[in-house]
Each structure stands twice: as structure tokens, then as C-alpha cells.
Amino acid sequence: MDLGITGKTAIICASSKGLGKACALSLAAEGAKVIINGRSKDSLEKTADEIRSTTNSDVITVAADVTTEEGRAALLETCPNPDILVNNAGGPPPGNFRDWDRDDWIAAVDANMLTPILLIKAVVDGMIERKFGRIVNITSAAVKSPIAILGLSNGARTGLTGFVAGTSREVALHGVTINNLLPGPFETDRLASNLELTAKAAGHSLAEERKQKMAANPTGRFGNPSEFGATCAYLCSDKAGFITGQNILMDGGAFPGTM
Secondary structure (H helix, E strand, C coil): CCCCCCCCEEEECCCCCHHHHHHHHHHHHCCCEEEEEECCHHHHHHHHHHHHHHHCCCEEEEECCCCCHHHHHHHHHHCCCCCEEEECCCCCCCCCHHHCCHHHHHHHHHHHHHHHHHHHHHHHHHHHHHCCEEEEEECCHHHCCCCHHHHHHHHHHHHHHHHHHHHHHHHHHHCEEEEEEEECCECCHHHHHHHHHHHHHHCCCHHHHHHHHHHHCCCCCCECHHHHHHHHHHHCCCCCCCCCCCEEEECCCCCCCCC
């Protein structure tokens, strides 16, 4: 299937590794020019070389922390008028809500709610003028099925979800879609660190924790980031213009509900 995004320009935030990288790879494979971002220049350039060698696509790197005003400015200076924006940022640390103070909450909201909102604000009117735009926010399955130790993420990302619910309907008439992708357990560094934490708390080995967690998923495994990237690319395509304001859960069927 031709996704119709050859030559389109895409910003993918926090894309030097993990799910962001998977999205960048998939978009580049479909012919998009990608602007990738990460805090570590070395890691970012390594990913850029991999994308170029794999896809022969044009790749631009912006080494910056997208959760800061300076980082967002650097990204938008490089590409002020993207056709595609994939919002992503590392989640706040897990823990017990009794241990979090106001600064912890403000940091979570800044990174996982306000940063994507401010980037949407910066690019959406240009998309409206051009009559095409695709915005995908990488949030979390915890938005739909909250996890107690991820309370900071639950709160901040749910706030973004509420914002998107209204804004996506306002811009849809102009050929602009905004959707959220809700990852469950994918093979990423974030998953690995969470498994180490839960294994320690349970008093057993990391290998046993992985085995138990995979067995608990209906698929019997964790997700492959490439599966996530492919779904992101489809949502960014010209074939997905009738999908907007949606929360697309990718958790291997772990959520035991119908809606």
C-alpha cells in the first residue's frame, strides 16, 4: 500500500531510540523526509545513519531536549512547517504518589502534556493552510488502564488526551488529523527499567519477571517497536484522513474491555 507521504516532512520527537525511532524508521521507509530529535548527539547521529542506510531517506538531526523551551525552538527553527508531527517524550519515573511533590508533578505535566500541546500550537495553523496535516501523540496504555506506580504519567498524559479530544474535532475540516497511540509493553529501554523495578519489589529475578509479564499478555510476548512504527506511519498517511481524535491502544489485547 502506498501511504501517500513521499516527500512529506515529518518531525519525530525523542526519536533516537525506542518507539520514537521506530516511527522515524517507518516514516522514512515510506518516503518522508524525517527530522529526528534526541538529547544525546552521539545516539542521535547513530540512529540517523541507520535510517539513511536502511531507507535512503533524507534525515536531519536536532540534538535538544524537546521538553524545554530552547529545545522546541531549535526543532521548529530547523523545520517550522512540518506536514507530520509525532509527539513523544520520555515518561516520568514510576513510584508511590506519596513521595511526589509539586515539582515532580509540574515536571511531568511540562514534559508529557504541555510540550506536545505547545508543538501542536506551533504547527497546526500551517497544516490547516496547506489542507494537510498529521499529528500523532505517543502516550501510554496507562491512559486507558491506569497503573498505580505510573501515576505521574497517568495524570499528565490523560490531560493531553482531553485536550486532543476537543482540538482534533476543530481542525478535522481542514484535512488535519490528531490521534494518540497508546503503547503497552514494547521491547524498549523504558520497559526494561520498569521490569527491573518490579522484579526487585517482588523479590525475584529479572528473567522471571519478564517471563511472568509476557505470559500475562494475551499474545504471550512483548510488542516489537516496528509494529508500533508501522501503525504510526499509517495514521500519518493520506489513507487515514477519516481517523481523528482517537486513542489507539497497542497492548497485545491486555486491556479486558470492549471500549
